[in-house]
Amino acid sequence: MKAFTFKKYGEASVLNMQELPKPTPKSNEILVRVIATSVTAGDWRIRSGKPFAIRLFAGLFKPKNPVLGHEYAGVVEQVGEEVKGWKQGDKIFGGTGLESGTYSEYMLIDSDKAMEKIPEGVSFEEAAVVPVGYMTAYDFLKKVNVKPNMKVLIHGISGSVGSAILQLLKLENAHVTGVCSSKNANWVKRMGADKVIAYDLEDLESNLENYDLIVNAVGKTSFQELKHCLVSTGVYIAIDAAGSDYVDWAKGKILKDSRQIILGIGNQYQEDLSRIQKLLAKGFIRPHIDRIYTFEELPAAHDYVQKGRKAGNVAIRVENSDPFFSQSFSNSAQGFGLDTKVGS
Ligand SMILES: NC(=O)c1ccc[n+]([C@@H]2O[C@H](COP(=O)([O-])OP(=O)(O)OC[C@H]3O[C@@H](n4cnc5c(N)ncnc54)[C@H](OP(=O)(O)O)[C@@H]3O)[C@@H](O)[C@H]2O)c1
Structure with missing residues (x-):
């Protein structure tokens, strides 16, 4: 099978396509034929090995796992003997959590990781870009008492996580203002943002007004x-916290500040992905896809995402022979956002 591997940290050119043996699932594992994956902001950071702290879990001197990639959509090829609930042929999507391994034609995933069936009418590319953005958004928002008409500012609303937070908040009828550049203002408004401040055109x-919730999304x-x-x-x-945010978080705890700071890593829970899957199935949420690259173009996708200007998500089409793919591909390629009045 073909897989992209990296043996050292560096530029996107460290990613190389290689022939690897097709793996066999252990008793609790599922072998997935990967149809689509993504390039996330976390992927290029791990690939570059910067900031250095990233190496504490990715590998100090060289990558621990040569196969990157943190979310996937594909078809169950084989299940280990103890796996319950999944069978060959199921179309599934999910996240790998802090592990990786989706840049491959076949991947193994522990059956206890968050995974769900791809709803009807959702393409493999769309499903593949849901887990990281939406599960992160969901995990952070669970810690907040979200109420109707709550005033929210999302700084970096056009990223993968920012746009997922927007859609989840609109389901609760929050009033959302977003900050992004003017090139992203239209689709972010179509997704439901009540107001957009284009930082390249406006002061x-x-x-700014007064907000009940502020999200630093990028x-x-x-x-x-x-x-x-x-x-x-x-x-x-703080989805991507500034150094000073950690200091302010600690100060707030010591001084018992009435304003709360929430930061850290968003965890991936099965129950969250199941709720997200239901919202997807009902058409209440839809990820925004900026670009879809072929598997061979994966290093170019890394270069693009590393620029920090992707609109929503970047998907990778690992395999394109599936009829379901070709049927739904045209939808995703238009990069549609949900023209939402959801929840109202
Ligand atoms: N804490 C966690 O568990 C967790 C989980 C997932 C991701 N993350 C982190 O969250 C961050 C966001 O990731 P992401 O994939 O959503 O997005 P991203 O790829 O990091 O950012 C892309 C977006 O940033 C916007 N942007 C760039 N400069 C901006 C500025 N000055 N003001 C406002 N927006 C600006 C761009 O919009 P314009 O082109 O319009 O400027 C673009 O849409 C990353 O650092 C990622 O590593 C953290």
């Missing part, structure tokens, strides 16, 4: 920069 400061701001527009009982979520 951010003079457009690490281009901090609690220090935005705390003046957070209400006294408000919550600040």
Whole structure:
């Protein structure tokens, strides 16, 4: 089978296509024929080995796992003898958590990882880009008492996580303002944002109001920069925390600040993915896909994502012979967002 591997940290050119033996599942594992995967912001950071702290779990001197990739959509090829609930031919999608291994025509996944059936009408590419963005969004939002009409600011609303948070908040009828550049304003509004501040055309400061919840979704701001527009009982979520956010988090705990700071790593839970899958099936959420690359183009996809300007998600088509793929591909390629009035 073909797989992209990297043996050392560095530029996208360290990713090389290789022939590897097709693996055999252990008793609790599932062998998945990968149809689509993604390139996430985390993928290129791990590939580059920067910041250095990333190597504490990815491998100190060289990558522990030569096969990257953290989310997938595909078809169950074979199941281990103790696996329950899944059988050959099931179309599934899921996340690998802190492990990796989806840049491959076949991959093994522990059956206790979060995975779900791909709903009817959802393409493999769409399903493949859901787990990281939406499970992260869901895990952080669970820690907040989201109420109708709550005023929210999402700084970096056009990223994978930012746009997932937007869609989940609109289901609760929150009032969402997003910050992104003008090139992304239209699809973000179609996805349900009540107001967009285009940072390249407008003055951010003079457009800010008071918010009950502020989300730093792509690490281009901090609690220090935005705390003046957070209400006294408000919550600040840092998906990609600034260094000062950690200091402010610790200070807040010691001084018992009425404003709450939530940061850290979003965990992937089966029950969260099951709820997300139901929302997908009902058409209440849909990931925004910026580009779809072929498997061979994976290093180019890394270069693109590394620029930090992707709109929503970047999918990789690992295999394109499936009829379901060709039928739904045209939808994804248009990069549609949900023209939402969901929840209202
Ligand atoms: N904590 C966790 O568990 C967790 C989980 C997943 C991801 N993450 C992290 O979360 C971050 C976001 O990832 P992502 O995939 O959603 O997005 P991303 O690929 O890191 O960011 C892309 C988006 O950032 C926007 N952007 C760039 N500069 C901006 C600025 N100055 N102001 C506002 N927006 C700006 C771009 O929009 P424009 O082109 O319009 O500027 C683009 O849409 C990453 O650092 C990732 O590693 C953390």
